[in-house]
Amino acid sequence: MSRLDSFIRRMTAQRDILDHVCTEVAKMEGPVVELGLGNGRTFHHLRERLPGRRIVAFDRALAAHASSIPEAENLVLGEIRETASRFIGIDAALVHADIGTGYEDLDAVTSTWLPDLIARLLRVGGIAVSGTPLDHPQLQRLPPPPSVPADRYFVCRRV
Protein backbone atom coordinates (compact mmCIF):
# COMPACT_ATOMS: atom_id res chain seq x y z
CA MET A 1 0.00 0.00 0.00
CA SER A 2 1.35 3.45 -0.88
CA ARG A 3 1.95 6.00 1.86
CA LEU A 4 -0.82 8.12 0.34
CA ASP A 5 -3.30 5.23 0.59
CA SER A 6 -2.14 4.57 4.12
CA PHE A 7 -2.55 8.27 5.04
CA ILE A 8 -6.08 8.35 3.63
CA ARG A 9 -6.97 5.22 5.58
CA ARG A 10 -5.59 6.75 8.77
CA MET A 11 -7.51 10.00 8.34
CA THR A 12 -10.75 8.14 7.53
CA ALA A 13 -10.30 5.89 10.57
CA GLN A 14 -9.63 8.91 12.77
CA ARG A 15 -12.76 10.72 11.57
CA ASP A 16 -14.97 7.63 11.85
CA ILE A 17 -13.77 6.81 15.36
CA LEU A 18 -14.13 10.36 16.63
CA ASP A 19 -17.66 10.57 15.23
CA HIS A 20 -18.45 7.18 16.78
CA VAL A 21 -17.26 8.07 20.30
CA CYS A 22 -18.57 11.65 20.26
CA THR A 23 -22.15 10.37 20.37
CA GLU A 24 -21.40 8.84 23.77
CA VAL A 25 -19.05 11.58 24.97
CA ALA A 26 -21.77 14.18 24.26
CA LYS A 27 -23.86 12.56 27.01
CA MET A 28 -21.00 12.53 29.52
CA GLU A 29 -19.67 15.40 31.62
CA GLY A 30 -16.00 16.29 31.54
CA PRO A 31 -13.53 18.07 29.30
CA VAL A 32 -11.81 16.68 26.24
CA VAL A 33 -8.02 16.29 26.14
CA GLU A 34 -6.32 16.47 22.75
CA LEU A 35 -2.76 15.09 22.94
CA GLY A 36 -0.94 16.30 19.81
CA LEU A 37 -2.64 19.40 18.42
CA GLY A 38 -0.53 19.39 15.25
CA ASN A 39 -2.31 21.22 12.43
CA GLY A 40 -5.46 21.25 14.56
CA ARG A 41 -7.66 19.21 12.21
CA THR A 42 -8.92 16.74 14.81
CA PHE A 43 -9.21 19.57 17.37
CA HIS A 44 -11.40 21.45 14.88
CA HIS A 45 -13.49 18.31 14.27
CA LEU A 46 -13.99 17.69 17.99
CA ARG A 47 -14.97 21.32 18.51
CA GLU A 48 -17.64 20.93 15.84
CA ARG A 49 -18.92 17.62 17.18
CA LEU A 50 -18.94 18.71 20.83
CA PRO A 51 -19.99 22.36 20.78
CA GLY A 52 -19.33 24.26 23.97
CA ARG A 53 -17.15 21.53 25.47
CA ARG A 54 -13.83 22.51 26.97
CA ILE A 55 -11.01 21.01 24.90
CA VAL A 56 -7.50 21.23 26.33
CA ALA A 57 -4.87 20.71 23.64
CA PHE A 58 -1.21 19.79 24.08
CA ASP A 59 1.80 19.93 21.79
CA ARG A 60 5.51 20.69 21.86
CA ALA A 61 4.96 23.85 19.87
CA LEU A 62 2.08 25.67 18.23
CA ALA A 63 1.84 24.79 14.52
CA ALA A 64 -1.93 24.74 14.06
CA HIS A 65 -3.90 26.51 11.35
CA ALA A 66 -5.21 29.88 12.53
CA SER A 67 -8.78 28.52 12.49
CA SER A 68 -7.86 25.73 14.88
CA ILE A 69 -6.05 27.32 17.79
CA PRO A 70 -7.53 26.82 21.27
CA GLU A 71 -8.01 29.70 23.71
CA ALA A 72 -4.76 30.49 25.54
CA GLU A 73 -5.95 28.83 28.76
CA ASN A 74 -6.65 25.59 26.88
CA LEU A 75 -3.35 25.34 24.99
CA VAL A 76 -0.45 23.69 26.78
CA LEU A 77 2.96 23.66 25.15
CA GLY A 78 5.88 21.41 26.04
CA GLU A 79 6.57 17.68 26.30
CA ILE A 80 3.23 15.94 26.83
CA ARG A 81 4.67 13.47 29.30
CA GLU A 82 5.43 16.37 31.65
CA THR A 83 2.76 18.94 30.76
CA ALA A 84 -0.22 16.58 30.72
CA SER A 85 0.82 15.03 34.06
CA ARG A 86 -0.12 18.33 35.63
CA PHE A 87 -3.73 17.68 34.51
CA ILE A 88 -4.06 14.28 36.19
CA GLY A 89 -7.44 14.22 37.92
CA ILE A 90 -9.10 16.48 35.31
CA ASP A 91 -11.71 13.70 34.83
CA ALA A 92 -11.78 13.96 31.05
CA ALA A 93 -14.70 12.42 29.19
CA LEU A 94 -12.45 11.87 26.15
CA VAL A 95 -8.70 11.73 25.60
CA HIS A 96 -7.63 11.67 21.97
CA ALA A 97 -3.95 10.94 21.43
CA ASP A 98 -2.45 11.37 17.97
CA ILE A 99 1.24 11.30 18.74
CA GLY A 100 2.34 8.18 16.88
CA THR A 101 5.28 8.68 14.53
CA GLY A 102 5.08 5.63 12.29
CA TYR A 103 8.51 4.57 13.65
CA GLU A 104 8.12 1.41 15.70
CA ASP A 105 11.03 2.12 18.03
CA LEU A 106 9.87 5.66 18.87
CA ASP A 107 6.25 4.57 19.32
CA ALA A 108 7.38 1.73 21.60
CA VAL A 109 8.92 4.32 23.93
CA THR A 110 5.67 6.35 23.91
CA SER A 111 3.77 3.18 24.81
CA THR A 112 5.80 2.89 28.03
CA TRP A 113 4.21 6.07 29.52
CA LEU A 114 1.17 7.12 27.45
CA PRO A 115 -1.38 4.48 28.58
CA ASP A 116 -0.87 5.24 32.29
CA LEU A 117 -1.05 8.99 31.67
CA ILE A 118 -4.31 8.57 29.74
CA ALA A 119 -5.80 6.33 32.43
CA ARG A 120 -5.10 9.09 35.00
CA LEU A 121 -6.55 11.86 32.83
CA LEU A 122 -9.86 10.07 32.21
CA ARG A 123 -12.91 9.88 34.42
CA VAL A 124 -14.30 6.42 35.10
CA GLY A 125 -16.33 5.50 32.00
CA GLY A 126 -14.42 8.03 29.88
CA ILE A 127 -13.16 7.11 26.43
CA ALA A 128 -9.61 7.00 25.05
CA VAL A 129 -8.83 7.07 21.35
CA SER A 130 -5.24 6.61 20.27
CA GLY A 131 -3.14 5.89 17.23
CA THR A 132 -0.76 3.85 19.38
CA PRO A 133 -1.75 0.84 21.53
CA LEU A 134 -3.11 1.45 25.03
CA ASP A 135 -2.23 -1.59 27.09
CA HIS A 136 -3.24 -0.81 30.66
CA PRO A 137 -5.32 -2.66 33.29
CA GLN A 138 -7.70 0.33 33.64
CA LEU A 139 -8.23 0.75 29.89
CA GLN A 140 -10.66 -1.79 28.48
CA ARG A 141 -10.41 -2.22 24.73
CA LEU A 142 -13.59 -1.46 22.78
CA PRO A 143 -14.29 -2.51 19.22
CA PRO A 144 -13.76 0.28 16.67
CA PRO A 145 -16.58 1.13 14.24
CA PRO A 146 -16.90 -1.47 11.45
CA SER A 147 -15.28 0.82 8.87
CA VAL A 148 -12.00 0.89 10.80
CA PRO A 149 -9.49 -1.92 10.28
CA ALA A 150 -8.47 -3.66 13.53
CA ASP A 151 -5.16 -2.48 15.04
CA ARG A 152 -5.19 0.74 13.06
CA TYR A 153 -6.56 2.83 15.88
CA PHE A 154 -7.32 1.97 19.48
CA VAL A 155 -10.49 2.76 21.44
CA CYS A 156 -10.73 2.07 25.17
CA ARG A 157 -12.95 2.78 28.13
CA ARG A 158 -11.55 3.73 31.53
CA VAL A 159 -12.80 1.14 34.01
Ligand code: SAM
Ligand atom coordinates in the same frame (compact mmCIF):
# COMPACT_ATOMS: atom_id res chain seq x y z
N1 SAM B 1 -4.33 15.29 15.19
C1 SAM B 1 -3.56 16.40 14.63
C2 SAM B 1 -4.33 17.03 13.50
O1 SAM B 1 -5.43 16.53 13.17
O2 SAM B 1 -3.87 18.03 12.96
C3 SAM B 1 -2.21 15.95 14.15
C4 SAM B 1 -1.29 15.56 15.25
S1 SAM B 1 0.35 15.30 14.66
C5 SAM B 1 0.25 13.75 13.89
C6 SAM B 1 1.22 14.92 16.12
C7 SAM B 1 1.58 16.13 16.95
O3 SAM B 1 1.96 15.67 18.24
C8 SAM B 1 2.79 16.92 16.43
O4 SAM B 1 2.42 18.27 16.27
C9 SAM B 1 3.87 16.75 17.48
O5 SAM B 1 4.61 17.94 17.72
C10 SAM B 1 3.07 16.39 18.71
N2 SAM B 1 3.79 15.50 19.63
C11 SAM B 1 4.16 14.22 19.41
N3 SAM B 1 4.76 13.71 20.49
C12 SAM B 1 4.75 14.70 21.43
C13 SAM B 1 5.24 14.80 22.76
N4 SAM B 1 5.82 13.75 23.35
N5 SAM B 1 5.09 15.96 23.42
C14 SAM B 1 4.50 17.02 22.81
N6 SAM B 1 4.01 17.00 21.56
C15 SAM B 1 4.14 15.85 20.88
